[in-house]
Amino acid sequence: MSDHVRDQGYAKKRKGVLGCSASLLILIAPLFFVALMCSPTAQAAPLTGIRAFPAFARKYGLPCSACHEAWPKLNAFGQTFKDNGYQLGNDRDAPIWQQPTYWPVAFRITPSWHRESVDRNQVDDLNNPANSLEQKTTTHGFDLSGLDILTGGTLANNISFLLVPSADNTGAFHFESAWVRFDNLLHSSYLNIKVGKFELDNLLSEKRILTLSDQGGLYQLYHFVPVGDSNIFGLGDNQLGAELMGHSKNDRTRYSAALLSSNDGNVSVPNGHGYDAFLTASQAFQAGGLGLQRVGAFVYLGRSPTYYLTQGGGSTQLDGLGQKSFYRAGFIGMWYLKKFDVTTLFMHGGENAFLGTGIAANDPNGLPAGARSPQWNGALIESHYTVNPQFILINRYEFIRMSQQALPVDSTNIFIPGVSVPSSDFGNLDSLTFGYRYYPFMHSRAGFAFHNEYAIVRQRKVAPVTGLDVTSSSLFLGFDFIY
Amino acid sequence: MKTNFYKLLFAIAFLAGFVNLPGAGAQEAQVGKLTGHPDQGKQLYRRYCIGCHGPRGDGAGENAPYIDPKPRNFTQATFKCRSTPTGTLPLDSDLYNSIGRGFDNSNMPSWAPLTDQDRINLVAFIKTFSPRWKNDKAGAPITIPNETPVTVPSIQHGHDLFQKLECWKCHGPEGRGDGPSASTLTDSNDQPIRPYNFAEGSRFKCGATNQDIYRIFMTGVDGTPMPSFADVIQPNDAWDLVHFLRTLQVNREGPERALLKSSGTKLQPIQPSSGGGR
Numbered sequence: 001m002s003d004h005v006r007d008q009g010y011a012k013k014r015k016g017v018l019g020c021s022a023s024l025l026i027l028i029a030p031l032f033f034v035a036l037m038c039s040p041t042a043q044a045a046p047l048t049g050i051r052a053f054p055a056f057a058r059k060y061g062l063p064c065s066a067c068h069e070a071w072p073k074l075n076a077f078g079q080t081f082k083d084n085g086y087q088l089g090n091d092r093d094a095p096i097w098q099q100p101t102y103w104p105v106a107f108r109i110t111p112s113w114h115r116e117s118v119d120r121n122q123v124d125d126l127n128n129p130a131n132s133l134e135q136k137t138t139t140h141g142f143d144l145s146g147l148d149i150l151t152g153g154t155l156a157n158n159i160s161f162l163l164v165p166s167a168d169n170t171g172a173f174h175f176e177s178a179w180v181r182f183d184n185l186l187h188s189s190y191l192n193i194k195v196g197k198f199e200l201d202n203l204l205s206e207k208r209i210l211t212l213s214d215q216g217g218l219y220q221l222y223h224f225v226p227v228g229d230s231n232i233f234g235l236g237d238n239q240l241g242a243e244l245m246g247h248s249k250n251d252r253t254r255y256s257a258a259l260l261s262s263n264d265g266n267v268s269v270p271n272g273h274g275y276d277a278f279l280t281a282s283q284a285f286q287a288g289g290l291g292l293q294r295v296g297a298f299v300y301l302g303r304s305p306t307y308y309l310t311q312g313g314g315s316t317q318l319d320g321l322g323q324k325s326f327y328r329a330g331f332i333g334m335w336y337l338k339k340f341d342v343t344t345l346f347m348h349g350g351e352n353a354f355l356g357t358g359i360a361a362n363d364p365n366g367l368p369a370g371a372r373s374p375q376w377n378g379a380l381i382e383s384h385y386t387v388n389p390q391f392i393l394i395n396r397y398e399f400i401r402m403s404q405q406a407l408p409v410d411s412t413n414i415f416i417p418g419v420s421v422p423s424s425d426f427g428n429l430d431s432l433t434f435g436y437r438y439y440p441f442m443h444s445r446a447g448f449a450f451h452n453e454y455a456i457v458r459q460r461k462v463a464p465v466t467g468l469d470v471t472s473s474s475l476f477l478g479f480d481f482i483y
Numbered sequence: 484m485k486t487n488f489y490k491l492l493f494a495i496a497f498l499a500g501f502v503n504l505p506g507a508g509a510q511e512a513q514v515g516k517l518t519g520h521p522d523q524g525k526q527l528y529r530r531y532c533i534g535c536h537g538p539r540g541d542g543a544g545e546n547a548p549y550i551d552p553k554p555r556n557f558t559q560a561t562f563k564c565r566s567t568p569t570g571t572l573p574l575d576s577d578l579y580n581s582i583g584r585g586f587d588n589s590n591m592p593s594w595a596p597l598t599d600q601d602r603i604n605l606v607a608f609i610k611t612f613s614p615r616w617k618n619d620k621a622g623a624p625i626t627i628p629n630e631t632p633v634t635v636p637s638i639q640h641g642h643d644l645f646q647k648l649e650c651w652k653c654h655g656p657e658g659r660g661d662g663p664s665a666s667t668l669t670d671s672n673d674q675p676i677r678p679y680n681f682a683e684g685s686r687f688k689c690g691a692t693n694q695d696i697y698r699i700f701m702t703g704v705d706g707t708p709m710p711s712f713a714d715v716i717q718p719n720d721a722w723d724l725v726h727f728l729r730t731l732q733v734n735r736e737g738p739e740r741a742l743l744k745s746s747g748t749k750l751q752p753i754q755p756s757s758g759g760g761r
Contacts, residue, residue, distance in 0.1 A: 061546035061590045063534035077531070080596040088592040090585050091684065250595045289523075289600040389530050 065389035072208040080251040085160035085183035094157045104153040112478035115140035119471045120463040134465040144169045158183040190246030201256035206236030213474035216433030216455025226374040227427045230358040231304045238265045255281040272319030276302035291336025299329040307360035322361030324352035345380040356406030370408030390439040398431040414467030428460040451478040512575045512607035524608025540612030560613035561706040564689035569703040569711035571622025578606045631722040641727025653678040656753035658731030671706040681731035696725045
């Protein structure tokens with residue numbers, strides 16, 4: 001959950017320094033996947049060796065695998081539990097049932113070794129620091145992730161909460177989540193209201209992502225904006241607002257409608273005013289013995305400022321002005337074939353031309369000639385093979401294609417901000433991530449996973465000097481634990 | 484060439500996904516058109532149930548010491564919620580419904596979010612813990628006659644039966660689970676057990692309908708002190724008792740309580756010292 005991945009100090013937004021020579025890895029990834037699937041170790045876990053307990057085990061006495069396909073990814077039962085406001089509905093949900101010493105808190109952090117490589121990184125010229133060069137950079141070493149402190153549960157029957165103070169790996173804290181939820185209003189599971197800072201009701205939750213590396217630890221689709229765009233919005237970022245959410249008793253039918261402050265979850269209303277809306281709905285159905293399949297759709301309608309009213313010589317932002325619109329819309333399918341599951345997600349994004357070009361709406365020169373609203377399409381295919389509750393294999397491929405550039409194409413130049421882009425595929429992105437998580441033990445007070453992952457990302461023609469593709473890669477070995 | 488190579492990779496991955504899956508075993512559990520397979524149920528049991536019910540199904544999971552009431556011991560093949568006579572094995576559908584319904588006032592949640600196939604697979608695996616399932620057959624399900632009308636005389640007769648059959652000794656004069664015998668009750672494993680508190684709950688362990696209450700009278704709750712009344716009371720009497728018990732559910736607005744209120748009828752308090760009468 002929470003900002004665990006991005007608090008590692010790795011890339012948050014991907015605007016231009018990404019790339020890929022991924023064909024070889026695309027080739028070997030399935031082989032890696034198949035080899036691990038067939039390995040004796042992967043299938044051996046004996047029945048008596050399982051000691052799985054959930055984060056809420058102290059309250060409910062259920063194995064953690066009951067709610068998690070593989071921690072932290074939820075399964076259908078866990079999603080229902082979450083949608084019920086962290087309640088099982090068996091008359092034991094209120095805190096009054098707990099021992100007075102019970103405190104629903106957990107800490108998560110990931111010591112790791114990782115290697116990061118960028119083939120065309122922008123660096124200062126050692127001989128002339130005012131000048132920039134392109135150079136391959138490779139760094140590696142032992143490191144820490146950010147820290148999540150997770151507290152959640154019920155304040156009373158049908159009043160639930162989540163509070164997640166979260167720190168980056170330097171120890172700087174912020175509130176990743178802080179909300180209270182009123183559940184089952186009018187005795188209906190279709191009426192639940194949540195207020196505070198929370199993750200959007202994304203079926204593919206980035207806060208429960210199974211990959212942790214710099215390049216693979218986020219969904220590119222959720223954070224992509226065109227190169228040169230001034231919008232900071234990310235669909236995977238927790239937002240501030242109010243959400244009306246509902247679901248059928250067995251959670252097969254779900255919907256969510258949220259009214260959000262247009263600040264991308266940042267506190268103190270930095271953008272001054274403006275509200276966004278997020279709508280999503282999904283329906284699950286059984287497909288014989290294959291499992292529970294789910295299909296859904298979502299749309300986000302937002303606004304973002306293009307300049308600010310300031311005071312103190314620009315040191316303080318009073319209000320975000322020149323607000324322009326943007327949107328994200330997509331479809332998602334979650335398909336189960338017994339132990340094998342695939343999530344497919346298609347998303348279309350678009351922004352106002354002022355946001356896309358990074359030009360203030362009050363710029364006296366207005367938009368440059370040929371400027372248009374940038375638009376793009378993207379897709380994600382993420383597959384898992386859950387060998388058993390203690391071992392999961394992960395593979396994800398994402399691609400994003402610009403369908404309309406914000407600036408006119410000038411193939412004789414590299415990207416010139418506010419003027420032109422070098423080609424129609426400028427900024428297109430491919431990302432491949434694969435890895436596994438092995439949980440050697442589980443019990444009621446702690447979780448632990450040995451995590452191994454490789455991720456590679458290529459972005460077209462965004463090298464800062466040569467205008468060539470940029471390829472970035474991560475190799476990550478971590479010890480992910482929660483207590 | 485490249486396309487063929489990808490096809491080959493896909494085929495290998497697809498097949499590799501299936502070589503790990505158990506083949507269709509013998510039919511071990513059946514509910515309607517659903518057939519449960521114990522080998523697939525075993526994997527689900529490991530995921531969902533093992534923490535409480537334990538790897539051997541004996542109710543000695545790691546969480547068991549902290550749970551009250553204790554998890555079911557499947558090796559005894561004794562189940563509370565059945566549609567079959569006392570002492571007999573339940574139907575597969577009884578276990579299937581129990582998994583989907585969960586048990587109020589216990590740590591057993593509703594597993595309705597699981598697919599139907601998953602639940603019947605779990606039933607099939609649970610049946611592997613006791614040899615009784617190989618040696619015995621499930622009992623014949625009891626017949627539940629049509630419910631009699633809810634009337635004041637029916638409720639009053641149920642009140643009298645509650646007194647006469649000494650239900651109050653465990654469940655208490657007001658159905659609050661505080662009868663004089665309540666503190667002494669144990670289940671078949673010598674674990675303390677509390678009688679049902681009608682005043683607190685709005686649902687019953689084995690279902691929420693009047694038919695479910697009727698069924699409990701006639702089948703008993705095996706493994707607990709709650710006996711079967713199948714040989715003691717007639718069906719009409721059982722329905723009268725159902726109607727009276729509904730009036731004890733002070734947190735539930737039902738036709739029984741509404742009828743008492745609208746008719747101005749006040750039932751006399753149960754007299755613990757007397758054997759029967761109004």
